[in-house]
Amino acid sequence: MGDAAAQGGGTLRVFFVDAFAARPFEGNPAAVVPLPRWLPDATLQAMAAEHNLSETAFLARAEDGAGWRLRWFTPAAEVELCGHATLATSFVLATELGAPAPHAFATRSGTLGVEREGERFVLDFPARPAERAEPPPGLAAALGAAPREVWRARDWICVFDSAEQVAGLRPDFRQLAALPGGERVIATAAGGPPGHDVTSRYFAPKVGVPEDPVTGTAHVQLVPFWAARLGRTALVCRQASRRGGTLWCELRGARVRMGGTAVLYARGEILLPPGEGTAG
The missing domain is CATH 3.10.310.10 (Diaminopimelate Epimerase; Chain A, domain 1)
Structure with a gap:
């Protein structure tokens, strides 16, 4: 899921998705960046700031190979939970990367699941009573x-x-x-x-x-x-x-299920500068 070189920059794929949307320019846009392995946090934050969307989602295969690890960054900070960028990520996995739902994501908020029901992707998140x-x-x-x-x-x-x-x-x-x-x-x-x-x-x-x-x-x-x-x-x-x-x-x-549709707006390629290699 990407071919960034360890020391000499390289390229990464990026997908721009409108989540909770029936057509382009509705809903919430997110960037989704699959990684072969994790980049330094400072690089992830700089990429999210460059995209200047409410969230950029970064995902990589979990260490056990059974699922994915998922992280979300706003232009200013990493966040512990994000719905629309999770939906966008599941959409990209299913429609662009040949990995049909259901999906399981290891996140800072625990394991989050996404199922597909027709055209909708359904998130299963913990409820937070007020x-x-x-x-x-x-x-x-x-x-x-x-x-x-x-x-x-x-x-x-x-x-x-x-x-x-x-x-x-x-x-x-x-x-x-x-x-x-x-x-x-x-x-x-x-x-x-x-x-x-x-x-x-x-x-x-x-x-x-x-x-x-x-x-x-x-x-x-x-x-x-x-x-x-x-x-x-x-x-x-x-x-x-x-x-x-x-x-x-x-x-x-104690769970909230949230369903929505998504549309792909654009596919692109990120050109990593020299020295921005993968971490670990």
Whole structure:
């Protein structure tokens, strides 16, 4: 899966995929880079910054050869969990690299599975229930509107009265990045376009993503929250970013299943500079 030379640079394949999208220019774009072995972390971070997408996914065969190890980098930092780039990776394995689903990925968040159901790729992630919380100082001002309720799971969950309110938010990203104790914020409400149960938006400017187009990790928090509120475990969720995207979600005990489609936007080749050889 690549032919980077150990000491003299070389080339790597890269695939650009729109995840949680039915057509190009929707959903959330991710770069997927298969590796023959791991490059130094500084090189991976520099590549993610060069791509300047919300996430670049790097994968290599697991040491036992039975699956893959997967890591995700924003332009500014490595993250512990990412939904859309995992979907994009599974899509690339199945459609470009001759490795049909199901897939198992060893990650910083444990082993994550992806199955295929028709055209959809279905992620199986751990649920993250939320608790009622006091908002951090400056949250309403940073969002440009006061939420009706504030909850906390991994991220701040700001509940509004309507999907229209969520779509109309004009946040101040500099203020959001400066929030104490929580720079990642979900804005959400029940309802949305016809056939949708939940609307959300996701802001993470402190890790280099002012607004993420479609966010799987937001929905491992939103699905248990809204399943309890709406009284059903299967939810169709819309992320109301400029690009927009739809997730078919289901709460199964302590797990959240998130299904979505993906489209390939481009294939390319990364030219590693001399000295950027593989590590280990």
